[in-house]
Amino acid sequence: MQIYLPIAEVSVNAFLLLGLGGLVGILSGMFGVGGGFLMTPLLFFIGIPPAVAVATEANQIVASSFSGVLAHLRRKTVDLRMGVVLLIGGLVGAALGVLVFNYLKSLGQVDLLVRLCYVVFLGVIGALMFVESLRAIRKAKRSPGTPPSRRKHRGWVTALPFKMRFRTSGLYISVIPPLLIGVAVGILAAIMGVGGGFIMVPAMIYLLHMPTKVVVGTSLFQIIFVTGFTTLLHATTNFTVDIVLAVLLLVGGVVGAQIGTRIGTRLKAEQLRILLAIMVLVVCGKLALDLLLTPSELYSLGAAGGH
Incomplete structure (x- = not known):
């Protein structure tokens, strides 16, 4: 069933869009990511202009993240205090990101920027997560009976001032790192149409040393508000x-x-991370190929305002 999209100015199969929404919603609930890192490139692949895909995808992330957060709140796996700190940074970042996006749109360079951002970020994050997950799985196989060792809270994160206690995560750390992570994620949400979970989840685990079970729900909580603000x-x-x-x-x-x-809830944390890493790398590869290969149509009509 073909349906015409007035702003994108293309006709697309409605069931295909419902299916894509469902697939990304499943990823959102499983990994604590908004799913935009996957959905936005998928929208490019079916012919939606990048500027429209980025702005519209934020709506869908709000809904799927809200649905996921409700499930996590019932399990008490959301650190609300940490979520609020990340959110403050996220709102500042989103405002900055939209300013950059609008400036590049006026230059006619926004489509290329969005695609390049995806290739770089997905490649780096996917590779890092894949290597780390393999290492974690190997460790678990080597010593199946022993409980996982607690991470040592050393380094620059613990040395910073303005400390706050985050009871749900069992942390007493500076609010500066969570604020900076929030700002970075907000900028990405505005420029790339993503919730930023694919960066925030690893950052919360490896930089802030939050327990994995709390990370997913807290990430989704922050994503709801930042992507809602970005959409607006x-x-x-x-x-x-x-x-x-x-x-x-x-x-x-x-x-x-x-x-x-x-x-x-039925998969181990290491299995979840390696699955997410593989998906990130596959999407990155497809986007990189699209940028490198000669398009089937060398000329296309640009949207109004393009150059």
């Missing part, structure tokens, strides 16, 4: 939010998130 800014400054596209992705995403949360 894009809708009021760029007018690139396609409501028809957003609703179809949203319906699929909400259903998928509930399924994903159930699957996530």
Whole structure:
């Protein structure tokens, strides 16, 4: 069933969009990522213009993340205090990101920037997570009977001032690292149309030393507000939010998130991380190929305002 998307100015199969929304919702519930890092490139692949894909995808992330957070709140695996600190940084970052996005859009360079950002970030994060997960799985196999060793809280993170106690995570650390992580994720949310979970989840585990079971719910909590704010800014400054596209992705995403949360509780943390790493690397490879190979159509009509 073909449906016309008024802002994107293309016709797409409605069931395909529902399916994509559902798939990304499952990932959201399983890994604590908004899923935008996967959905936005998938929208590029089916012909949605990057500027519209970035702005609209934020809507779907809000819905699937909200659905996932409800499930985690019931299990008491959300550190609300940490979530608020990350959120403050995230809102500042989102505002900065939209300013950069609008400037590049006025130069006509936004499509290339978005694709390049994806290739670089997905390649780096995917490779790091893959190597680390393999190492963790090898360690677990070597000593199956022994409990995992607690991470030592050393280094620059513990030496910083402005410390705060985060009871749910069992931490007493400076608020500066979480704020900076929030700012970085907010900028990415605005420029790349992502929740930023694929950066925030590893940062919370390896930099802040948060327990993995609390990381997923806390990440989703922050993602809801940052992506909601980003959507609002894009809708009021760029007018690139396609409501028809957003609703179809949203319906699929909400259903998928509930399924994903159930699957996530049955897999070990190392297995979850290696699965996520493989998916990140596959999407990165496809995007890199699209940038390097000659397109089938050398000329295409740009959207209004493009150069």
